[in-house]
Amino acid sequence: MESERDLMLDGNAAAGVLQEIFGEEMTTALTTCDECATVSQMAMLRVFSGGPGLVLRCPACEAVMVRIAQTPRGTFVDVRGVRQMRLPLPSIR
Amino acid sequence: MSERFVTRGFVGKRQDAGTAANRIPPGQHLVKDFPVLSAGPTPRTDLRRWSFRIEGLVKEPAQWTWDEFGKLPAQEFVKDISCVTKWTKLDTRWRGVSADVLLEHVELDGRARFVVAFSDGGYTTNLPLPDVINGQAFVAYEYDGKPLAPEHGGPARLVVPHLYFWKSAKWVRGLRLIERDEPGFWESLGYNNHGDPWKEERYSGD
Amino acid sequence: MKRTLEWQIATVKAIRQETANVKTLTLALLKWVPHRPGQHYDIRLTAEDGYSAQRSYSIGSEPERHGEIDITVEPIRDGEVSPFLDDVVVVGDRFEVRGPIGGYFVWEASDGGPLLLVAGGSGIVPLMAMARHRAAVGATVPARLLYSSRSFDDIIYRADLDALANRDGLQVFHTLTRSQPEGWQGFARRIDDRMVAEVNKPFGPKAQVFICGPTALVETAADAAEAAGVAAERIKTERFGPTGA
Numbered sequence: 001m002e003s004e005r006d007l008m009l010d011g012n013a014a015a016g017v018l019q020e021i022f023g024e025e026m027t028t029a030l031t032t033c034d035e036c037a038t039v040s041q042m043a044m045l046r047v048f049s050g051g052p053g054l055v056l057r058c059p060a061c062e063a064v065m066v067r068i069a070q071t072p073r074g075t076f077v078d079v080r081g082v083r084q085m086r087l088p089l090p091s092i093r
Numbered sequence: 094m095s096e097r098f099v100t101r102g103f104v105g106k107r108q109d110a111g112t113a114a115n116r117i118p119p120g121q122h123l124v125k126d127f128p129v130l131s132a133g134p135t136p137r138t139d140l141r142r143w144s145f146r147i148e149g150l151v152k153e154p155a156q157w158t159w160d161e162f163g164k165l166p167a168q169e170f171v172k173d174i175s176c177v178t179k180w181t182k183l184d185t186r187w188r189g190v191s192a193d194v195l196l197e198h199v200e201l202d203g204r205a206r207f208v209v210a211f212s213d214g215g216y217t218t219n220l221p222l223p224d225v226i227n228g229q230a231f232v233a234y235e236y237d238g239k240p241l242a243p244e245h246g247g248p249a250r251l252v253v254p255h256l257y258f259w260k261s262a263k264w265v266r267g268l269r270l271i272e273r274d275e276p277g278f279w280e281s282l283g284y285n286n287h288g289d290p291w292k293e294e295r296y297s298g299d
Numbered sequence: 300m301k302r303t304l305e306w307q308i309a310t311v312k313a314i315r316q317e318t319a320n321v322k323t324l325t326l327a328l329l330k331w332v333p334h335r336p337g338q339h340y341d342i343r344l345t346a347e348d349g350y351s352a353q354r355s356y357s358i359g360s361e362p363e364r365h366g367e368i369d370i371t372v373e374p375i376r377d378g379e380v381s382p383f384l385d386d387v388v389v390v391g392d393r394f395e396v397r398g399p400i401g402g403y404f405v406w407e408a409s410d411g412g413p414l415l416l417v418a419g420g421s422g423i424v425p426l427m428a429m430a431r432h433r434a435a436v437g438a439t440v441p442a443r444l445l446y447s448s449r450s451f452d453d454i455i456y457r458a459d460l461d462a463l464a465n466r467d468g469l470q471v472f473h474t475l476t477r478s479q480p481e482g483w484q485g486f487a488r489r490i491d492d493r494m495v496a497e498v499n500k501p502f503g504p505k506a507q508v509f510i511c512g513p514t515a516l517v518e519t520a521a522d523a524a525e526a527a528g529v530a531a532e533r534i535k536t537e538r539f540g541p542t543g544a
Contacts, residue, residue: 015401
């Protein structure tokens with residue numbers, strides 16, 4: 001049986017969905033957790049998938065940073081847990 | 094959504110429901126295992142600090158410690174469960190306390206019409222009060238004759254088998270009675286507010 | 300780089316048995332674009348009735364191989380995509396893919412080194428793309444791989460790793476956690492601080508570290524690399540879990 005820690009993936013696993021939403025490669029984007037102010041590249045966020053949607057949590061305090069649900073009526077994105085996002089310059093990929 | 098390209102030979106891990114077909118809600122498939130799906134890390138709550146509360150629109154809130162909760166009249170429930178991720182599992186066997194028993198310990202304010210179940214880790218889900226009473230919901234602490242495992246929501250999980258399983262909040266710590274509906278964790282993100290699998294109420298607008 | 304991800308149809312060109320239960324599928328892509336080693340593709344399978352499942356698979360091949368990619372599949376019990384890829388798929392089958400995806404867990408020869416790669420089980424796949432790319436472009440960046448497998452027979456890409464070690468100067472250190480063949484010279488325990496420090500010794504704090512595997516291994520190895528003096532921003536990790544199912 002899988003242990004619960006194996007349920008924890010990281011932002012690399014969400015790269016496809018994030019690129020679909022933002023139109024850019026997002027795993028190198030910097031995000032600031034609204035709860036604890038920790039700055040992480042999106043690849044480092046903890047990802048919980050497999051449920052109704054995708055939940056990205058802060059690696060430091062585990063607060064929910066991003067929630068994504070893809071439904072037949074569109075993709076719902078909640079970024080309330082992100083205080084700030086910094087996208088890399090397009091020229092630097 | 095793009096056009097579907099059918100993959101030769103792919104069926105998923107679904108089984109033929111056979112004679113149980115009439116017990117499988119539309120769009121669902123039967124599983125034998127018990128998938129573990131979580132929106133967050135599994136909390137490890139010290140049972141000495143665990144409590145279960147009924148609060149909100151009640152005259153006096155009620156609260157039980159783990160030991161007190163274990164002394165409440167318990168029942169065995171054998172139920173079919175359906176997850177919105179399309180699996181259905183038949184005849185799951187639980188032991189726990191009916192929501193009716195819990196609600197007997199409080200005097201409801203006449204304005205109470207909805208219930209928000211809240212959990213360790215911050216998860217919430219909302220339910221109309223009529224979906225919680227009359228034997229339709231219970232707080233389970235045993236599964237298949239054993240203490241409910243943490244990955245399945247232990248020490249205690251709300252189980253509302255007639256609705257999609259995201260309504261059955263893992264690691265539940267209480268019920269809050271409210272007057273105006275408050276969409277919970279998934280209900281506020283495009284999922285259906287009610288979630289009846291037989292009506293395929295998966296997404297908001299279904 | 301603004302680029303919309305588009306699904307395309309991949310055709311299974313070859314299937315190779317890597318170990319008793321791990322296979323590599325070579326997928327031919329009409330709209331192939333060079334990937335950055337470490338990137339992955341999403342795979343989407345759809346049943347006749349519309350039921351569909353999607354998973355991510357790391358690319359194991361180097362971008363210098365044009366028009367096709369390798370993915371390596373370890374069937375996960377109770378999974379639905381990996382058992383299909385393992386069991387049902389034959390050469391000539393087609394399914395949907397999109398990619399390449401990801402930009403964090405990537406290494407190209409121009410990024411320099413020295414390069415410390417740490418893998419557990421099928422976590423070797425994206426690191427293999429890096430090692431093969433390094434060899435394909437003739438890079439002389441010093442590179443070491445620490446690779447944890449359960450047993451000798453569970454080592455994925457064993458022959459290819461031997462070849463990379465002999466021809467291209469990749470230094471490979473195996474550890475076998477469950478059983479070791481007689482006369483085994485390598486490590487014989489789970490990856491720990493001491494092991495990482497020993498393998499990284501010639502590189503010290505200058506190492507660029509890529510770690511891929513199950514969460515416990517990733518955390519141990521990342522902590523160990525930090526303890527060895529490598530700055531956190533030079534350590535990149537990718538965790539494996541049941542999305543690979």
